[in-house]
Amino acid sequence: MTASPITGVSGGSAGVAATYDAVRALADAFDAAGSELRGWAGLGARTMANPDLAESAILSPLTFAEAEGAVLAATTGPDGVLVEALGWEADAVVVRAVVAAFEETDALVRAAIDAVDHQVGRVVGLTLGATAPVTVPLLLLTVPHLPSQAQDELEQWVVEHPGVVQHAANGGGGLLEGLWDGVTPFAPAGPLGVSLFVPDTEAGAGLLAALYGDDGSAHVVRTLDVVPGDATQPAGVADLVSHLQDVAHLSPDPDSPLNGTIEVQTLGAGTDDVRHIVYLPGTDDMTTVPWSKDDDVRDMLTNLLLVGGRDNAYQEGILEAMAQASIGPDDPVLLVGHSQGGMEAAAILSQGSDFNVTDVVTAGSPTAQVDGFPDGSHVLSLEHQGDVVPLLDGADNPDSVEQTTVTFDDHGSGIVDQHDYDHYVAGAEAVDASTDPSILEQLASLHQHGFLAGSGDGSTSVTAHVFQITRQP
Known part of the structure; x- marks a missing residue:
């Protein structure tokens, strides 16, 4: 399969937010330089107060005067370090003000767009x-x-x-x-x-x-189902998305008996380097209305709760399944989700949990509604150009250091087809082959935490368990 061309990369280590952080760090360096120069300025007075130097004024008054002039000029004179200190500190103030102005302008633009969209929606x-x-x-x-x-x-x-x-x-x-x-x-x-x-x-x-009533609670059971390739460690993002597709095939139809199934893959069980990958498929039933709500937990109600930033039974079930899989509180965890599954993954990382979620990979998921991610975490979001599902949050993903959003064009046809896993596998292949610095930093995190196989990882043990999550009153 030919890798799809990437059409855009935003956020991450080379994004706008990272640049703003770097510029602020530069302003901090200016401030530090100014403080150090200000300290040096005091050396003039201390030098001239040196007893030995003061005694030399009697023996050589002209030379002493020249030395005094030179020291004072270098420290507190018009071209001395004290004036330079003020210059560095002034530059720091200006740099911070410029960054703040850029951020305020960005916020005003977003607010204006929101206001216009809201008014247009109201008129319609x-x-x-x-x-x-x-x-x-x-x-x-x-x-x-x-x-x-x-x-x-x-x-x-x-x-x-x-x-x-x-x-x-x-x-x-x-x-x-x-x-x-x-x-x-x-x-x-x-x-x-x-x-x-x-x-x-x-x-x-x-x-x-709210029209659907209470979401109920999650009921989680471990099943005996086996997913193809579940004993193989993924080598790249394409392997992650492809395996997620295999997990989703357990529930191919809205009325499939295995709706709500997820998989927890454990790498290096029994070692000090154990880590886990949790695979979260998307919506099983898009047609659920308030009077047809049943035990299918991956339905329209869950979508609405996620966009609204609310807790939900699917999320509760995911965390319960992770506990049943004996994931330790310090074990690194990667959450991989398509559509609704990616929304859940992003929400779990953002809200925090009893688990050490270090990385998230989403495919075709709206995540702009999520209120930021913890410092040091990594979120890689794939969005297929033409797929309307990632747009249903009503906004682009915010530019942040933690989240890198990759858009790509795999030339699909039709609304449903654009959201298909095959396109996201192709987009993931493009990510694996990319040299973009933000993407490379995301991939480095996946490798450093041991989720993706390296050249010497062929002996890593891999075990997997499938869980089914259903809604109960």
Whole structure:
């Protein structure tokens, strides 16, 4: 398989946030230099107060005067180290101010985009709500009967304009507000005279999740199922994603009996170098509505809870399965997830747990809603150009030192196909072959923690256990 071309890399050790950190470190160095020079400036007075030097003034007053002038000029004079100290410290202040101005500008731009998306969503919602008696029946009558060519063209347009999807998702809160008020266009407060306040996508997802009722709790059992290649240590990111695909094949359909299965792979069991890889497939059932919620834990309710930043039964089950797999609190852990599974992986790392999660690899997962990652952790996020799923958080992944986002183009067709594992395996191959510094630093972390096999790791023991997570009331 030919590696897909990488179209963009953001964040990581060579990203904007890392550059800002480096510039701040430079300002700290300027400050340190200024402090040291300021200390040197005091040497002038101490030197001139030296008793032996002072006594020499009687014997050689002219020479003493010359020495005094030179010392004072070098320390406190117009070109002395004291003035230079002030210059270095002033430069430090300016550098920090410039970085702060850049960051503030970035924040203002993001806030402006959020405000525009929210307002556009609200207007669309108002329009749809007010015209629902006409538009809903019309859509129900026409959409199912659209010619296949028209459906294909509409789908292709969505794929080719991912920014529209992202802005629509970002305006989801405004859309819900507009729909609520639009139902009663002559009563702006909405039904029952109660206004709806949904400031962002996260709040909107939380509101929709509430329609499903209680998420219940997780029930976790170890199964006897075997995943192909589960006794082989992965050698690269492509192996990780390919094996995740094999785990996902345990539940290929929305009503598969093994929905909710994950795998925990343990490397070097019984040694001082034990580490673990947890494979987390994505959504099993995309069609779950409030009245059809069942024991399938990987459903739309979980998606909404994740976007809303809420705990959920799938996450609870993942942590329970890790405990059942006897993962120690200090054992390095890599979480690998596709779609919803990647969202769970990012959330677990961000929120913290009883486990030592050092690395995360996500494929086709929305993660912008996650509130940052711990210092020193590593998150490698793969996003296929044309896949709308990673855009459903309504924003690009924030540029951070911990997270590197890699976009690539494997030329898929159709909304569903763009999200397919095969494309992400191809994108992972491109990552393995990349020379980008941010990507290389992510790969180095995976190797240093022993998750990926090196040239001399052929004897590493690998064991694996499959767990099934279901929802119970």
